[in-house]
Amino acid sequence: MSYTELNNGVKIPNIGIGTYLIKSEDAERSVKQALQMGYRLVDTAHLYFNEEAVGRAIKESGVKREEIFVSTKLWPCDFENENAVEESLQRLGLDYIDLLFLHQPAGNYMAGYKLLEKAYKEGKIKAIGISNFEGKHIEEILANCEYIPQVNQVECHPYYTQEELRKVTEPKNIKIMSWFPLGQGDAKLINETIFTELAKKYNKTNAQIILKWHIQMGFLVIPGSKNVDHIRDNFNIFDFELTKEDMAKIETVNKHKKYLRGETLIKYFH
Numbered sequence: 547m548s549y550t551e552l553n554n555g556v557k558i559p560n561i562g563i564g565t566y567l568i569k570s571e572d573a574e575r576s577v578k579q580a581l582q583m584g585y586r587l588v589d590t591a592h593l594y595f596n597e598e599a600v601g602r603a604i605k606e607s608g609v610k611r612e613e614i615f616v617s618t619k620l621w622p623c624d625f626e627n628e629n630a631v632e633e634s635l636q637r638l639g640l641d642y643i644d645l646l647f648l649h650q651p652a653g654n655y656m657a658g659y660k661l662l663e664k665a666y667k668e669g670k671i672k673a674i675g676i677s678n679f680e681g682k683h684i685e686e687i688l689a690n691c692e693y694i695p696q697v698n699q700v701e702c703h704p705y706y707t708q709e710e711l712r713k714v715t716e717p718k719n720i721k722i723m724s725w726f727p728l729g730q731g732d733a734k735l736i737n738e739t740i741f742t743e744l745a746k747k748y749n750k751t752n753a754q755i756i757l758k759w760h761i762q763m764g765f766l767v768i769p770g771s772k773n774v775d776h777i778r779d780n781f782n783i784f785d786f787e788l789t790k791e792d793m794a795k796i797e798t799v800n801k802h803k804k805y806l807r808g809e810t811l812i813k814y815f816h
């Protein structure tokens with residue numbers, strides 16, 4: 547497995563398991579299996595209603611807490627709640643969170659950002675994250691913050707590679723973490739001819755080619771799954787390297803198009 551150093555010196559695993567739309571009992575089993583296979587990054591959120599299950603999986607896994615990187619998210623209803631970080635820690639059953647995101651640039655997100663900065667100073671969180679923030683939101687944060695964010699978790703996959711956003715994040719070394727990295731399992735994306743060709747060439751699956759592409763693009767990646775075979779396959783991507791030419795071929799499938807538009811996403815989650 548490989549790691550990335552964030553702009554505050556904290557090291558984060560390049561791949562983790564995502565838990566969106568995964569019910570508690572499945573999340574508990576899947577996260578435990580993932581940790582026992584070697585995963586060291588788990589992504590959850592207040593909105594997913596499975597933070598307690600993720601916390602139980604961490605305890606049951608037998609893996610030391612300090613080896614595991616836990617990311618979770620505050621929902622806009624949390625942004626003006628002084629106890630929101632403490633409540634997340636309680637749901638997880640942990641005494642610190644490795645990376646805490648503001649889930650959406652909605653509501654009073656500047657108040658939310660101040661909560662994260664306070665928790666960061668107190669050592670309750672080790673890194674500050676924003677999610678679904680666009681360039682204009684990031685400029686606002688940068689103009690008003692004490693600590694710059696470490697990660698922006700956004701929709702990102704070979705059909706939508708976030709070129710515009712990266713013009714704002716890369717100069718500040720704010721890392722992109724890809725959600726919907728496999729297009730939420732979209733068969734059209736996964737079965738694009740280029741991935742089938744490269745899967746044959748490297749003796750890997752199409753999904754493994756896509757996940758390796760994310761990492762070689764410099765993105766952190768958190769494929770979601772409750773299927774043990776997929777969880778295993780998604781982690782088995784560290785024994786090959788895509789050539790520059792093959793990375794360039796993957797660029798040709800870019801449609802510059804998201805599955806979910808920002809406004810849809812905010813409405814959808816309210």
Ligand code: NAD
Binds near residue numbers: 590753754780
């Ligand atoms: P994804 O692109 O990771 O796709 C997940 C789906 O792909 C699974 O349900 C499964 O059906 C399929 N899949 C997984 N592994 C596969 C494999 N090896 N072969 C074939 N199919 C496979 O989408 P996701 O889970 O929604 O996104 C990843 C994670 O990102 C989430 O679990 C969550 O943690 C996070 N997320 C964050 C936001 C946000 O607003 N911050 C939004 C959506 C998701």
